[in-house]
Amino acid sequence: MTAPGRYLVGVATVAAAALTLSFVLSPDAGSGVRLALGIALVAQGPLGWWLVRALGTERFLLVWATGIAVRLLVVAACALVIAPQLKLALEPTLFALVGVLMGFVVVEALVVKATGTEVR
Secondary structure (H helix, E strand, O other): OOHHHHHHHHHHHHHHHHHHHHHHOOHHHHHHHHHHHHHHHHHHHHHHHHHHHHOOOOOHHHHHHHHHHHHHHHHHHHHHHHHHHOOOOHHHHHHHHHHHHHHHHHHHHHHHHHHOOOOO
């Protein structure tokens, strides 16, 4: 399987797990988890794809560091603006957002490892 294929399968797996979890939680927590999943997918989709395309290039670490910074900004925006504006429970929303984003980072790491590309 190609690196983009591995990446898509990994992201879909993490997303499916988060979505499934959202339906077994309380309604307030579940809606926060679904919002977090949507935000994470919107942020992670382009970032992860950019990273996969940067595999084996000199700009790989720059792309990776930029992605981490963007994820941090997304969490801050969700904590300070999005969740309060939507009157969602902050704890489950942020916990889910960080969890899903970290799941996506693990997917990125597995894709990099599977390609056997040396990180410079």
